[in-house]
Amino acid sequence: MFDDLRDLYQEVILDHGRKPRNFRRLDDADRSGRGDNPMCGDRMQLWVKLAPDGRLADVAFQGKGCAISMASASLMTETVRGKTQDEARELSGKFRELAMTGTCPDCGASLADEMERLQVLGGVSEFPSRVKCATLAWHTLNAALDNEGKEVSSE
Amino acid sequence: MDGAVAPKGTGGFDVARIRQDFPILSRKQRGKDLVFLDSGASAQKPRQVVEAMTAMMETGYANVHRGAYLLSERATEAYEAARRAVAGFLNARSEREIVFTGSSTAAINLVAHSYGRGVLKPGQAVLISEMEHHANLVPWHMLRMSHGIELRVARVTDAGELDLADLEAKLADGKVGLVAVTHMSNVLGTVTPAERIAKLAHAHGAKLLLDGSQAAVHRRVDVQALDCDFYVFTGHKLYGPTGIGVLWGRMELLESMPPFLGGGDMISEVTLEGFLPAPVPAKFEAGTPPIVEAVGLHAAIDYVQAIGMPAIEAHERHLVDHAMQRLSAVEGLTLLGHAQDRGGVFAFALDNAHAHDLATLLDRAGIAVRSGRHCAEPLHARFNVESTCRASFGLYTTEGEVDYLAEALGKAREFFR
Numbered sequence: 001m002f003d004d005l006r007d008l009y010q011e012v013i014l015d016h017g018r019k020p021r022n023f024r025r026l027d028d029a030d031r032s033g034r035g036d037n038p039m040c041g042d043r044m045q046l047w048v049k050l051a052p053d054g055r056l057a058d059v060a061f062q063g064k065g066c067a068i069s070m071a072s073a074s075l076m077t078e079t080v081r082g083k084t085q086d087e088a089r090e091l092s093g094k095f096r097e098l099a100m101t102g103t104c105p106d107c108g109a110s111l112a113d114e115m116e117r118l119q120v121l122g123g124v125s126e127f128p129s130r131v132k133c134a135t136l137a138w139h140t141l142n143a144a145l146d147n148e149g150k151e152v153s154s155e
Numbered sequence: 156m157d158g159a160v161a162p163k164g165t166g167g168f169d170v171a172r173i174r175q176d177f178p179i180l181s182r183k184q185r186g187k188d189l190v191f192l193d194s195g196a197s198a199q200k201p202r203q204v205v206e207a208m209t210a211m212m213e214t215g216y217a218n219v220h221r222g223a224y225l226l227s228e229r230a231t232e233a234y235e236a237a238r239r240a241v242a243g244f245l246n247a248r249s250e251r252e253i254v255f256t257g258s259s260t261a262a263i264n265l266v267a268h269s270y271g272r273g274v275l276k277p278g279q280a281v282l283i284s285e286m287e288h289h290a291n292l293v294p295w296h297m298l299r300m301s302h303g304i305e306l307r308v309a310r311v312t313d314a315g316e317l318d319l320a321d322l323e324a325k326l327a328d329g330k331v332g333l334v335a336v337t338h339m340s341n342v343l344g345t346v347t348p349a350e351r352i353a354k355l356a357h358a359h360g361a362k363l364l365l366d367g368s369q370a371a372v373h374r375r376v377d378v379q380a381l382d383c384d385f386y387v388f389t390g391h392k393l394y395g396p397t398g399i400g401v402l403w404g405r406m407e408l409l410e411s412m413p414p415f416l417g418g419g420d421m422i423s424e425v426t427l428e429g430f431l432p433a434p435v436p437a438k439f440e441a442g443t444p445p446i447v448e449a450v451g452l453h454a455a456i457d458y459v460q461a462i463g464m465p466a467i468e469a470h471e472r473h474l475v476d477h478a479m480q481r482l483s484a485v486e487g488l489t490l491l492g493h494a495q496d497r498g499g500v501f502a503f504a505l506d507n508a509h510a511h512d513l514a515t516l517l518d519r520a521g522i523a524v525r526s527g528r529h530c531a532e533p534l535h536a537r538f539n540v541e542s543t544c545r546a547s548f549g550l551y552t553t554e555g556e557v558d559y560l561a562e563a564l565g566k567a568r569e570f571f572r
Contacts, residue, residue, distance in 0.1 A: 001519075001520050001563060001566045002516050002519055002520070002566065002567065002570050004519065005515070005516060005519050005570070008515070009512070009570070009571075014571065039527055040510075040511055040526075040527055040542060041527060041528055041532075041535070041541045041542040042511075064541050065509065066509035066510070066511040066512045067508075067509060067512045067571070068511075068512065127515060130511065130515060133511060
């Protein structure tokens with residue numbers, strides 16, 4: 001009945017959705033942000049610990065949401081760790097393009113390995129009402145890096 | 156009317172024939188039959204409604220209450236005929252008690268602004284319940300903030316019923332001027348005991364507004380028998396068009412209320428110094444009203460009345476019993492609310508799938524359900540769930556569709572295992 005949904009719910013997504021990585025609070029975080037999808041009830045808080053050189057030394061999150069939003073946040077925390085803030089912002093922009101269109105023409109230019117890893121979420125582009133589930137974590141990361149500290153909504 | 160008419164006196168209800176009146180129900184979605192279980196959000200439209208609205212626009216359209224020419228007179232007659240049909244549908248004493256609005260939401264906002272600011276006094280209270288749609292919650296928050304009205308909330312029991320003892324306790328000090336509660340919950344399906352609530356409210360000097368957005372679709376509503384003071388419902392859930400809602404109010408209350416929106420058609424005299432409002436109901440219908448939508452609503456009322464509200468109710472009662480049986484048997488499924496008196500609305504959560512993932516799966520099976528909080532965030536907090544999926548039935552829903560939903564839910568649980 002649901003076989004053609006395996007493209008969207010690949011095993012890696014189900015796995016990260018069930019057991020999200022870096023699902024913890026960072027008490028000594030340098031940056032934090034909150035994200036909210038008011039229509040769904042998805043909510044997350046994200047913390048970033050910066051290294052002395054400004055790179056993202058540790059990224060962690062807590063929250064509630066669907067498999068897509070939890071998996072996306074989980075994969076994101078793994079992907080951006082060790083990156084510079086500029087690289088993290090670049091990944092965020094590319095990921096949002098991937099989620100909305102399913103492709104990312106510029107992705108080969110830089111950070112190709114990272115985008116390859118995130119490609120597993122590209123299937124969400126075929127589900128317009130679910131794109132915001134995948135992008136919530138990245139919106140929240142941007143808010144945290146900007147250190148606005150205020151809630152973002154990806155509605 | 157050329158439509159679905161149940162055989163009289165037999166209690167028969169030919170759902171297959173009714174479905175033929177709804178062209179969208181025979182369409183395929185990604186090659187699958189459409190199983191539309193989101194009528195509680197907005198119902199599909201029978202051909203009779205579509206045709207009545209098209210005919211109005213093609214042959215009988217002009218603005219109403221304005222022109223001294225034949226077409227405008229005819230349009231006015233069609234618009235006022237819709238008002239008479241609504242009065243009959245609700246068993247109102249007079250068609251003048253029927254005010255057309257844009258939606259149920261607009262109707263409740265009208266009462267909140269006009270009755271709330273014009274009649275209620277700061278220090279008085281409005282009493283709602285925990286199971287209100289945001290449309291019957293936020294307008295009262297706004298009144299609380301702007302007008303110094305206290306907002307009280309009657310509790311809902313674990314079974315999903317209105318806690319009448321709590322309601323009565325919150326009426327006891329006599330400060331409540333208006334009780335505003337749902338007649339049927341859009342999440343729990345609970346039908347509230349409106350007559351008893353009316354007695355309690357009146358015994359403590361309060362008026363009663365019933366939000367009939369869900370109930371009016373599923374039950375025969377008689378505002379005189381219910382003994383309420385205001386009743387609101389909307390066209391688009393009753394197989395009619397969007398853009399039209401109804402406020403019924405007791406004449407003496409409507410007459411005591413100041414106008415809400417100002418504009419054309421709601422005045423009897425205007426000068427640069429001031430205005431005199433028109434009599435009820437024109438007083439509350441500023442601007443060009445939803446004319447074509449009124450004609451569509453009239454056709455929708457004719458449609459359900461030709462089938463018969465008792466026959467519709469009997470069909471849905473059967474479906475509800477069947478759904479309770481089938482859904483209760485789905486492993487890992489939790490149903491929200493187990494009220495004794497309930498209609499065809501089922502909110503549920505699966506133990507290993509989030510509501511949005513589940514809705515995406517069901518959609519792939521051709522099943523349309525709503526997911527999220529269904530404009531009832533406090534109620535989800537009350538039952539300690541983030542979000543649910545909701546299946547809601549219409550008069551065209553079949554037992555087979557309920558079976559298919561139950562089967563899909565079982566497979567969805569396996570999918571996420």
